[in-house]
Amino acid sequence: ADGDAAKGEKVFRKCQACHAVGEGAENKVGPVLNGLMGRAxxxxxxxxxxxxxxxxxxxxxxxxxxxxxAFLEKPRDWAPGTKMSFAGLRKEKDRDxxxxxxxxxx
Ligand code: HEM
Structure with missing residues (x-):
């Protein structure tokens, strides 16, 4: 909690090779990340x-x-077998x- 969205935008650079967000976003290697909160x-x-x-x-x-x-800290620990090839975000602040x-x- 208590995250800073403007700082988070910079962290999202690590995700952009595979994910898009915002209006007109399309699936890439990974799914579009709009509307996640509260969704299955x-x-x-x-x-x-x-x-x-x-x-x-x-x-x-x-x-x-x-x-x-939990997923973003260690994707493969939280979801063994996930095809998201990303080691994870070690820093809690980055995740927040x-x-x-x-x-x-x-
Ligand atoms: C899935 C976030 C980095 C590829 C997901 C999901 C989230 C996510 C939330 C699940 C979406 C859903 O349930 O609809 C992120 C964030 C990243 C990141 C925030 C950066 C910190 C990456 C990178 C890649 C990638 C770098 C590619 C090398 C994928 C793939 C899936 C996925 C392929 C589907 C996983 C599966 O079906 O097991 N990501 N991701 N992601 N992401 Fe990422």
């Missing part, structure tokens, strides 16, 4: 998720500050700021 995991339109992430969604797991922070930034795209 792996529910983006027109994106083919791994079984690992799809299973989370089927279990009823929803994206919020806590689940996003990034999540505040993503929350502006509801």
């Amino acid at each position: 995991v792996a529910a983006g339109e027109g994106f083919e998720y791994s079984d690992a992430l799809a299973a989370k969604g089927a279990e009823g797991v929803v994206w919020d500050e806590d689940t996003l922070a 700021n990034l999540i505040a930034y993503l929350a502006t795209f509801q």
Whole structure:
């Protein structure tokens, strides 16, 4: 919590090779990240998720500050078998700021 969205925009550079957000965003290597908060995991339109992430969604797991922070810290620990090839964001501040930034795209 308590993230700074403007700082989070800079952290999002680490994600941009694979993800787009905002108006007109399209799926890339990874899904569009608009409207995540409160939405089931792996529910983006027109994106083919791994079984690992799809299973989370089927279990009823929803994206919020806590689940996003856990996934982004160590994606492969939180969702073993995920096809998101990203080591994770080690710094809590980076995670908080990034999540505040993503929350502006509801
Ligand atoms: C999935 C965020 C970096 C590729 C996701 C999801 C989130 C996310 C929230 C799940 C979306 C949903 O449930 O609809 C981020 C953030 C990043 C980042 C914030 C930077 C800090 C990357 C990078 C890549 C990538 C660098 C590519 C090398 C993917 C892929 C998926 C995914 C392929 C689908 C995973 C699966 O189905 O297992 N990402 N991501 N992401 N991301 Fe990322």
